[in-house]
Amino acid sequence: EDQVTQSPEALRLQEGESSSLNCSYTVSGLRGLFWYRQDPGKGPEFLFTLYSAGEEKEKERLKATLTKKESFLHITAPKPEDSATYLCAVQATFDRDDKIIFGKGTRLHILP
Amino acid sequence: GAVVSQHPSWVICKSGTSVKIECRSLDFQATTMFWYRQFPKQSLMLMATSNEGSKATYEQGVEKDKFLINHASLTLSTLTVTSAHPEDSSFYICSGLQGVLNQPQHFGDGTRLSIL
Numbered sequence: 001e002d003q004v005t006q007s008p009e010a011l012r013l014q015e016g017e018s019s020s021l022n023c024s025y026t027v028s029g030l031r032g033l034f035w036y037r038q039d040p041g042k043g044p045e046f047l048f049t050l051y052s053a054g055e056e057k058e059k060e061r062l063k064a065t066l067t068k069k070e071s072f073l074h075i076t077a078p079k080p081e082d083s084a085t086y087l088c089a090v091q092a093t094f095d096r097d098d099k100i101i102f103g104k105g106t107r108l109h110i111l112p
Numbered sequence: 113g114a115v116v117s118q119h120p121s122w123v124i125c126k127s128g129t130s131v132k133i134e135c136r137s138l139d140f141q142a143t144t145m146f147w148y149r150q151f152p153k154q155s156l157m158l159m160a161t162s163n164e165g166s167k168a169t170y171e172q173g174v175e176k177d178k179f180l181i182n183h184a185s186l187t188l189s190t191l192t193v194t195s196a197h198p199e200d201s202s203f204y205i206c207s208g209l210q211g212v213l214n215q216p217q218h219f220g221d222g223t224r225l226s227i228l
Binding site: 031032034036041042043044045046049051087097098099100102103104105107 | 118144156203209217218221222
């Protein structure tokens with residue numbers, strides 16, 4: 001069964017304190033791995049798509065990396081506005097409905 | 113680009129009434145739309161997948177007669193919660209997907225449904 005596990009469940013950091021969020025996955029064949037940001041009371045906002053092991057993508061203070069078993073979202077020198085829930089999702093190669101499976105997310109809180 | 117608009121953002125109604133939620137893709141054609149449900153501090157749970165002009169495909173455990181989905185055009189899908197009860201109270205989110213390989217889903221801002 002395809003599965004996505006995110007850790008930690010919650011993370012509190014001081015402003016400027018870099019860290020990484022983990023997304024471990026098991027899927028029959030990976031078509032794509034997605035990172036989203038979700039603010040309270042809002043829908044998820046797309047951040048990155050990764051397709052193959054070794055791939056990296058960056059956007060401002062965020063960098064996503066991918067291996068055959070997991071993905072990391074690295075946050076460098078975070079600011080309070082980076083506080084949000086970060087969701088990881090995977091899409092299986094053989095899913096003809098283009099469904100994605102979400103992890104439970106990591107709630108990130110950056111203290112000023 | 114890739115904006116999805118969802119309305120209403122918040123609705124409160126009495127038990128037994130039906131509620132319709134609209135999901136529109138504003139600047140792209142969504143060949144597929146998805147409806148999710150999210151409980152507090154939980155992840156998004158897929159309820160159903162709809163392709164334009166076709167019947168929706170519901171996930172196991174989701175009552176299709178309870179949650180009516182219509183995807184009449186490439187820019188509009190609706191979810192109707194029929195005869196809503198307090199246990200249907202939740203945060204409902206839609207997403208749209210272009211029919212282009214490897215494009216991500218783009219999400220609306222959700223609808224907070226409270227049934228009294």
